[in-house]
Amino acid sequence: MGFQVLTAEISHETNSFSLQETDERAFMSRYVLMGAAAIAERGQANTELAGFLDVGRDHAWQVNHVLSAAAGPSGKVRGTTFDWLCGPIISTIKQNKFDGILLGLHGAMDLDCCEDGEGELLRRIRSVVGSDMPIAITLDSHANVSRQMCKLADIIVSFKTYPHVDMRHTGRQAAEILHRTMAGEIKPRTIRVSRPMLEDVNGGRTDIGPMIDRIAAARAYEQQADVFAVSINAGFASADVAEVGPTVTVTGQGDFAAHTAFAETIADDIWNRRHEVLNDYLSVDEAAAIAAAYEPVEGPLVIADYADNPGAGGYGDSTNLLGALLDAGVSNACFGPMVDGEVAKKLHSTVVGERVHIVLGGKTDASFGGGPLALEVELVSVSDGRFTGDGPMIHGLGGSFGPTAVVRAGGIEILVVTIARQILDLQQFKAFGIDPQSNRVVALKSMQHFRAAFEPIAGQVIVCDSGALCTPRYDRLPYRNVPRPIFPLDQFENG
Ligand SMILES: [Zn+2]
Numbered sequence: 001m002g003f004q005v006l007t008a009e010i011s012h013e014t015n016s017f018s019l020q021e022t023d024e025r026a027f028m029s030r031y032v033l034m035g036a037a038a039i040a041e042r043g044q045a046n047t048e049l050a051g052f053l054d055v056g057r058d059h060a061w062q063v064n065h066v067l068s069a070a071a072g073p074s075g076k077v078r079g080t081t082f083d084w085l086c087g088p089i090i091s092t093i094k095q096n097k098f099d100g101i102l103l104g105l106h107g108a109m110d111l112d113c114c115e116d117g118e119g120e121l122l123r124r125i126r127s128v129v130g131s132d133m134p135i136a137i138t139l140d141s142h143a144n145v146s147r148q149m150c151k152l153a154d155i156i157v158s159f160k161t162y163p164h165v166d167m168r169h170t171g172r173q174a175a176e177i178l179h180r181t182m183a184g185e186i187k188p189r190t191i192r193v194s195r196p197m198l199e200d201v202n203g204g205r206t207d208i209g210p211m212i213d214r215i216a217a218a219r220a221y222e223q224q225a226d227v228f229a230v231s232i233n234a235g236f237a238s239a240d241v242a243e244v245g246p247t248v249t250v251t252g253q254g255d256f257a258a259h260t261a262f263a264e265t266i267a268d269d270i271w272n273r274r275h276e277v278l279n280d281y282l283s284v285d286e287a288a289a290i291a292a293a294y295e296p297v298e299g300p301l302v303i304a305d306y307a308d309n310p311g312a313g314g315y316g317d318s319t320n321l322l323g324a325l326l327d328a329g330v331s332n333a334c335f336g337p338m339v340d341g342e343v344a345k346k347l348h349s350t351v352v353g354e355r356v357h358i359v360l361g362g363k364t365d366a367s368f369g370g371g372p373l374a375l376e377v378e379l380v381s382v383s384d385g386r387f388t389g390d391g392p393m394i395h396g397l398g399g400s401f402g403p404t405a406v407v408r409a410g411g412i413e414i415l416v417v418t419i420a421r422q423i424l425d426l427q428q429f430k431a432f433g434i435d436p437q438s439n440r441v442v443a444l445k446s447m448q449h450f451r452a453a454f455e456p457i458a459g460q461v462i463v464c465d466s467g468a469l470c471t472p473r474y475d476r477l478p479y480r481n482v483p484r485p486i487f488p489l490d491q492f493e494n495g
Contacts, residue, residue, distance in 0.1 A: 002060035003099040003182045007052050008089050009038070009068035010103070010121065013142060014110035015313020016240035017469060017477055018075035019365060021112070024084055026071040029402070029419050034088070038068035045396045048104030048138045051171020059179050066092050068104075072420055073313040079113035086121055093128050100134040100182045101125060102175055107143025107158070108236040115241040115481065119148030126152050136178040138170045141204050142236045145192055145247040154181060155251050156190045158231035160215050162204045163424070163452035165392045177228045177251065188228050190251045193263040195271045197235070197487040198474055200246045202278050204234025205448050207455075209278045214266050218248075221262050226254035232266055238313050238470060240481045246270050274487055279463045281306065281472055284321045287464040288328035291441045299459035300436060303443040304450055308369050308468035311422030315339060316445055317361040318369025318468035322414065325443060326373075331411025333441035334434045337401060341418035347405035350379050358407070360416065368476075369468030377407035377414070380433070385417055387431035391453030393424050406432050413439075424449035426457070 012022060020026075033041055042049045049068060056063045066089050071077075093101070109117025122135065129135075136155035139145065141162055150156065157174040159166055180186045202209050211232070218230035228251045235245040248263040248270075282290075287303050294301040308318035316339035325333060338361050350356050355378050362371040385401035402418030413434055421428070423444035429436050436442045437457050444450055447470070455461060465471050474489055484490055 002062055003179070004064070004097060005056060005061045005100050005102055005178070006064050006066060006089070006092060006098045007049065007102045008066040008104070009049055010085050011070040011106040012077055012109045012117070013073040013106050013140065013236060013312065014076055014108060014117070015073055015238040015469065016076060016110050017238060018313045020074045020315070022071050022074045022077040022081065024081050026074055027069050027081065027085070030070045030072050032067065032069040034067050035065055039065055042068055042397070046165065046168045046393070048167050048171035051168040052102050052104070052175045054168070055172050055175035055179060064092060064096060073311060075313070076110050076112045077117060079111055082111050082117060082120070086124055090124055090128060093125060098133065100136070100178050101129070102178055103135070103137045104171060105137050105139055107139035107145055107149070107233070108239050110239050110241055116146045116148055116243065119146045119152065122149060122152035134178055134181040136174045138174045139231070139233065140164065141231070141233050143233045144235050144239050144241060144244050145233050145249060146243040147192065150190045150192045150249065153190060154188050155229065156231060156249050157229040157251065158233050161206050162234070163207070163393060163449045165452060173229060186228065186253060188251050188253050190249050191256055191260055191263065192247045192249045193260060193267045194245055194247045195267050196483065196485060197245045197271065197274060198237035198482065198489070200234035200270050201274050201276065203448060204232065205278065207451055210269065210273050210276065214269060217266065227252040227259065237474060240479050242481055242483060244482050245486070279306065281465040282462055284324035284464055284466050287321065287462055288324035288330060290462060291325060291330045291333065292328040294441060294460070296440050296459050299457050300439050300442045302450070302454050302458040302461045303441065304447065304461065304463045305443065305445045305466045305468070306447045306463050307466045307471040308445045309422055309447045309470050310339070310420035310445060311424070311449060312447060312470045314445065314468050314470045315364040316420035317364055318466045319361040319373045320370035320466040321443060321464060322361070323370060323373055325412060326410050329410065330441055332439055333412045333443065334415070334429060334436060334439045335412050335443040336415030336423055336429060337417040337421065337445060338414055339417055339420045341402065344403045344405050344416050344418045347379055347407065347416060348382050348403055352379050352381060354379055365469070368471070369466050375409045377409045380406040380408055380413060383432055385419065387427045389425040390427050391425040393449060393452050404432060406434060422446045422449055424453060426453050
């Protein structure tokens with residue numbers, strides 16, 4: 001009979017500075033899928049779970065999938081919510097005999113009771129299964145990987161792409177290593193090295209820049225007989241935690257002095273090239289001036305608001321960029337999302353085609369990204385906010401913005417939503433009647449993920465800093481728990 005394997009997915013990227021605490025409702029509004037329901041939704045898509053199941057089928061495992069749960073990035077996760085998520089995993093482990101455990105995690109979960117959520121989950125699991133049970137985890141490459149996680153998980157494999165397009169592949173790699181471990185063929189453990197930085201200076205982007213060569217070097221090192229996975233984690237700078245920042249992990253066996261030395265060479269490169277910032281962070285006025293003058297030849301101008309990225313815990317209601325585009329008279333443009341559940345609700349009781357006064361956005365914390373905009377708008381459409389992705393990141397996966405409306409203000413169609421989500425798929429506009437390709441200017445909230453679907457249709461891409469919560473100007477954030485000195489908050493001797 002095949003191995004008995006417990007699988008689960010729990011993902012949260014916690015922005016410690018967010019005023020919005022993360023409770024059960026926050027998870028329910030993204031997804032909390034138990035067992036078979038999770039497999040039905042995620043088992044054939046580009047997900048870690050699909051990769052786990054691929055390998056499970058190949059080796060005739062008996063898979064017991066407990067749950068898949070995620071909340072959009074937001075503030076600290078309540079301890080009681082964490083207990084609610086971990087409970088079914090722990091009770092399933094207590095009630096059954098397993099040969100191995102395989103978890104799809106993010107790796108930047110900060111709880112109101114302890115700042116290493118994933119480490120705490122692993123600690124609870126180990127307290128039941130002991131130290132011998134093989135445990136493999138996958139991580140987002142924006143994980144802050146703690147020493148505890150490395151000590152308690154034998155196998156760690158992170159995404160190797162940003163935009164993240166290798167979730168299923170990562171799941172497969174971790175599952176294959178777990179299989180060899182359960183079979184007694186190998187006995188891996190994981191080491192980590194780090195640098196005193198909030199994050200890799202380019203957030204680990206892999207479309208251009210130095211991470212391409214680093215990943216290639218990691219891939220080459222993985223070819224050695226005693227090396228099973230090398231992961232380069234950019235870290236997550238919006239987590240105000242002791243073990244923040246870039247790490248390199250090696251899951252292997254044998255000569256750990258050599259593995260550590262290899263990891264140090266990659267970490268050195270991240271440190272030595274910490275001033276090589278690839279993005280040019282424009283002000284919103286600079287971005288609006290480019291938009292006003294833009295002549296589309298090969299496609300629209302895509303403006304990414306880096307700082308208000310809901311995918312990193314930005315509130316999604318920053319108004320600085322929208323205000324600048326309206327002031328500059330930019331026309332034939334679309335903008336999304338603007339998170340404002342109050343306005344979305346009001347628009348749902350308005351007749352399509354009517355003109356209404358709204359006070360839009362900027363309501364969570366005006367000191368990050370601007371206050372509310374008083375606008376007269378025309379209501380174009382309303383919907384329940386549901387979409388199904390068709391791009392490289394979320395093909396076939398459903399999602400929801402909650403009650404949603406499209407309004408026209410000046411020459412701009414604005415997607416007003418209730419639930420904050422990063423824009424990373426064309427369907428997040430198309431499902432609501434906005435075709436990005438037929439616009440002259442597309443303004444969206446995302447740091448990097450948008451590139452997977454939007455670069456192919458863009459004539460030009462620019463990035464701006466609206467001053468919202470995920471601003472790359474880290475000196476604006478009230479860090480208290482990160483170790484000092486740390487780059488870029490502090491000066492280092494060699495520059
Ligand atoms: Zn990520």
